[in-house]
Amino acid sequence: MKFGGTSVADIEHIRNVARHVKREVDAGHHVAVVVSAMAGKTNELVEWCRQIAPLYDAREYDAVVASGEQVTAGLVAMALQAIGVSARSWQGWQLPILTTNAHGGARILDVNGTELLKRFKERSGEVAVISGFQGMHRETGRITTLGRGGSDTSAVAVAAAIQAERCDIYTDVDGVYTTDPRVVPRARRLAKIAFEEMLELASLGAKVLQVRSVELGMVHNVPIFVRSSFDKPEDIDPRGIPPGTLICDEEEILEQQVVTGIAFSKDEAQLSIRRVQDKPGVAAAIFGPLAEAHINVDMIVQNVSGDGATTDLTFTVPAADYRRACETIEKARSSIGYERLDGATDVAKVSVIGIGMRSHAGVAAQAFRALADRNINIRAITTSEIKFSLLIDAAYTELAVRTLHSLYGLDKA
Ligand code: ADP
Ligand code: ASP
Ligand code: MG
Numbered sequence: 001m002k003f004g005g006t007s008v009a010d011i012e013h014i015r016n017v018a019r020h021v022k023r024e025v026d027a028g029h030h031v032a033v034v035v036s037a038m039a040g041k042t043n044e045l046v047e048w049c050r051q052i053a054p055l056y057d058a059r060e061y062d063a064v065v066a067s068g069e070q071v072t073a074g075l076v077a078m079a080l081q082a083i084g085v086s087a088r089s090w091q092g093w094q095l096p097i098l099t100t101n102a103h104g105g106a107r108i109l110d111v112n113g114t115e116l117l118k119r120f121k122e123r124s125g126e127v128a129v130i131s132g133f134q135g136m137h138r139e140t141g142r143i144t145t146l147g148r149g150g151s152d153t154s155a156v157a158v159a160a161a162i163q164a165e166r167c168d169i170y171t172d173v174d175g176v177y178t179t180d181p182r183v184v185p186r187a188r189r190l191a192k193i194a195f196e197e198m199l200e201l202a203s204l205g206a207k208v209l210q211v212r213s214v215e216l217g218m219v220h221n222v223p224i225f226v227r228s229s230f231d232k233p234e235d236i237d238p239r240g241i242p243p244g245t246l247i248c249d250e251e252e253i254l255e256q257q258v259v260t261g262i263a264f265s266k267d268e269a270q271l272s273i274r275r276v277q278d279k280p281g282v283a284a285a286i287f288g289p290l291a292e293a294h295i296n297v298d299m300i301v302q303n304v305s306g307d308g309a310t311t312d313l314t315f316t317v318p319a320a321d322y323r324r325a326c327e328t329i330e331k332a333r334s335s336i337g338y339e340r341l342d343g344a345t346d347v348a349k350v351s352v353i354g355i356g357m358r359s360h361a362g363v364a365a366q367a368f369r370a371l372a373d374r375n376i377n378i379r380a381i382t383t384s385e386i387k388f389s390l391l392i393d394a395a396y397t398e399l400a401v402r403t404l405h406s407l408y409g410l411d412k413a
């Protein structure tokens with residue numbers, strides 16, 4: 001059972017979480033709980049780091065931001081004890097959850113579930129309350145964190161390590177919706193979604209699950225169930241099926257839609273290099289230095305050159321890397337050879353996702369028409385087997401998402 005920030009936002013919510021856990025314990029389950037920091041806590045800690053040093057040491061950043069989850073694990077364990085459920089808290093390093101040393105965005109390498117399983121047996125179901133988001137670097141033993149939203153990944157990794165029947169992600173919505181329900185009130189809850197689709201949805205902007213948690217669930221075959229912590233614990237029958245979304249293998253989904261969901265991200269920036277020389281080796285001269293600077297390039301569009309001599313090349317990078325990307329290109333100007341570098345940060349990427357696209361033609365064409373009818377200009381397009389993404393002006397994000405949501409019949413009745 002994983003509880004996110006809003007689910008443990010204050011003492012009253014923490015008591016509520018304890019009652020959810022007690023319900024499952026009373027139903028005879030062995031339970032491992034993974035908790036996030038209380039809502040807003042991680043942001044506050046990150047901000048403190050920035051105020052002390054804009055270019056902080058990533059190891060110390062991890063020492064600071066991992067503390068939020070330590071507090072919640074202890075409080076949830078206490079809340080459980082207070083209602084007669086035996087419980088013990090665990091920090092990442094105590095299990096341990098071993099990670100790489102990429103401080104601030106470490107990857108889990110291994111979770112040792114032996115001690116938890118032993119205690120389930122010997123201490124007749126003592127609940128383990130584990131701090132999410134944090135781990136320990138395998139060689140140095142230092143505390144690491146898994147990137148924002150990383151408690152989801154902690155939860156799935158722990159579930160895999162103890163071969164849990166299920167990994168329930170309790171959050172502030174009662175499942176995965178066809179798009180962010182805060183932006184489109186007519187979004188519908190999906191009963192099931194395939195791992196591949198959830199992977200795309202998460203990596204293209206839907207923050208309901210961290211991408212890496214979906215990857216882990218897929219690789220280790222952990223069924224992930226997204227559900228609400230705001231339902232009253234007492235109203236839920238632990239043997240029934242509560243409202244929520246199961247993330248599962250494609251084969252388990254009988255009624256497959258062509259389009260399953262729509263994601264969007266305003267966290268994009270566009271760079272356009274004007275009048276680049278149109279000759280072999282130019283793409284390498286542009287994208288080589290960006291790769292060396294660890295800047296992730298996403299969409300790439302190259303125009304067909306009219307005169308055979310020069311062309312325009314447009315690509316996107318994460319908004320946070322925009323300045324660095326511009327500097328990197330300008331530094332490489334002499335080896336690239338171009339006339340002008342233009343950029344924009346007021347852009348957004350809207351993506352349409354669905355496994356059904358594999359076998360249906362013309363899905364993207366419908367979107368181009370619908371957006372044209374709304375006078376929304378498309379700056380760049382990318383496609384893959386089960387999704388396509390469109391880069392547009394950020395001001396039109398909500399309009400574009402709502403338009404496409406209706407177009408593909410996703411609005412709830
Ligand atoms: P937690 O703190 O529990 O981890 P998050 O804030 O990280 O919760 O994720 C839940 C939020 O994700 C929801 O409140 C919702 O606004 C947002 N979200 C974005 N896209 C979707 C989607 N397709 N379905 C459900 N929620 C979504
Ligand atoms: N507390 C961390 C964050 O805010 C991890 C999480 O909530 O999943 O990013
Ligand atoms: Mg989250």
